[in-house]
Amino acid sequence: MAPINQQSGSVNRQKIELRGRPLKLATPVIMGILNATPDSFSDGGLYNAVEDALGRIESMVRQGATIIDIGGESTRPGAEPVPAEQERERVMPILKKALERYPDHYFSVDTRTCEVAREALECGAHMINDVSGLKDLRLAELCAEHKAGYVLMHSQGDPEQMQEDPRYDEVVADIKSFFEKKLEEAAKIGLQEVMIDPGIGFGKLLNHNLQLLARLDAFLDFGKPIMIGASRKSMFDEILEGRSAEKRITATVSAHYEAMIRGARILRVHDVQEASDSIKVFNALRSVRDA
Numbered sequence: 292m293a294p295i296n297q298q299s300g301s302v303n304r305q306k307i308e309l310r311g312r313p314l315k316l317a318t319p320v321i322m323g324i325l326n327a328t329p330d331s332f333s334d335g336g337l338y339n340a341v342e343d344a345l346g347r348i349e350s351m352v353r354q355g356a357t358i359i360d361i362g363g364e365s366t367r368p369g370a371e372p373v374p375a376e377q378e379r380e381r382v383m384p385i386l387k388k389a390l391e392r393y394p395d396h397y398f399s400v401d402t403r404t405c406e407v408a409r410e411a412l413e414c415g416a417h418m419i420n421d422v423s424g425l426k427d428l429r430l431a432e433l434c435a436e437h438k439a440g441y442v443l444m445h446s447q448g449d450p451e452q453m454q455e456d457p458r459y460d461e462v463v464a465d466i467k468s469f470f471e472k473k474l475e476e477a478a479k480i481g482l483q484e485v486m487i488d489p490g491i492g493f494g495k496l497l498n499h500n501l502q503l504l505a506r507l508d509a510f511l512d513f514g515k516p517i518m519i520g521a522s523r524k525s526m527f528d529e530i531l532e533g534r535s536a537e538k539r540i541t542a543t544v545s546a547h548y549e550a551m552i553r554g555a556r557i558l559r560v561h562d563v564q565e566a567s568d569s570i571k572v573f574n575a576l577r578s579v580r581d582a
Contacts, residue, residue: 304516304556307484309397309417309440314357316516318574319551321566322399322559323348323356324522327381328365328373344385345392352393355567358418359393360559361386362401366422366493375406383410390415399442405429412437418486420559422446422493425473428480435482442486442518443477445469447494457494463506466490470513486557488518492526500526504546507553519550520559544569 306313314320327344348359363381364373382400390398400411403423408430412419418440421430425443434441445466447457459465466489477485487510489503500521510517521527527542528534534542540562547558547566551573560566 304514307440307486307516308438309484310415310438312397312417314397314440316556318577319556319558319570320357321351321355321563321570322358322360322518322520322557323351323354323563324559324561325351325359325361325385326365327361327363327385341384341388345388348385348389348393351563352396354563355570356396356563358397358399358557359389360399360401360420361389362420363407364402364404366401366403375404378402378404378407379410382407383414386411386416387414399440403427403430405433408433412439418442418484420444422490424469424490425476428476431477431482432480434484435480438484440484440486441477441482442488443470443473444488444493444518445490457496457499459499462495462499462502463509466503467509467512470510474513474515486516486518487513488520488559491519491521492524497526497529500524504549504553507550507555511554516556517550517554518557518559519547519555521546521550522560522562540565548573 305317306315325344325347351359361382363378386398386400397417399418399420400408400416401420401422402408403421405427408419412433416439419430419434420442422444424446425431431441470487474485489510491500491503504521507517507519522543523536523539527539531542543560543562544565548569558566
């Protein structure tokens with residue numbers, strides 16, 4: 292029996308080039324979340340100081356994170372935009388120190404702002420995680436220029452109003468159409484190192500999120516690495532009938548395990564140790580199945 296992530300002739304890419312360095316993706320890797328914000332839904336205000344942030348990065352690296360994703364703007368539902376200068380002041384001091392301290396790891400900047408992305412890439416960031424869905428083509432141009440990676444995430448609307456009344460004709464088909472169009476735009480400007488993220492919780496209701504996770508292998512047709520970020524999301528509060536963000540870890544691991552079975556190769560998480568453990572189990576089971 293063929294693995295789910297190889298059905299319909301679809302095969303996961305084994306690596307992606309980030310500024311001339313190969314990120315191996317034969318097995319899933321972890322992107323650890325570092326929010327340098329006062330208002331992120333799960334860990335807002337914990338890592339605003341540079342030394343606190345570096346301590347958190349040290350912990351995530353030790354627990355098994357391959358990529359660290361640094362963000363200076365909350366994109367939780369209802370969040371208001373942050374001025375570029377304020378976002379830059381939150382992100383850049385942490386990024387500069389982290390790049391020096393952890394030269395063997397990869398650093399991503401979670402931004403939809405061209406000015407922040409430009410400075411981050413000039414500083415040495417390996418990739419840009421853009422939750423806007425390539426609304427600004429300059430972000431893709433910058434990544435192409437620096438031979439950096441780019442995460443293309445789907446979002447229906449901006450954070451301020453994305454959860455007001457999201458609607459789809461058919462959520463998987465609609466998002467596949469979105470990726471097809473945006474990947475074509477990216478290719479035209481020379482950007483090849485693209486990862487795709489269906490955007491769990493970004494302009495989606497619970498059933499939309501469940502459909503995307505259950506049918507994630509549909510996106511393997513694009514031949515791009517799939518990133519999934521369901522970490523501690525409010526969808527689990529709905530399923531579990533009232534569960535605070537810090538008590539959604541088991542639910543997150545369960546959803547991400549399903550995503551790995553269906554082809555996800557990058558897990559964006561708050562809880563690195565738990566994700567690392569789940570990947571080890573996933574790899575052990577896969578090695579027996581494929582023997």
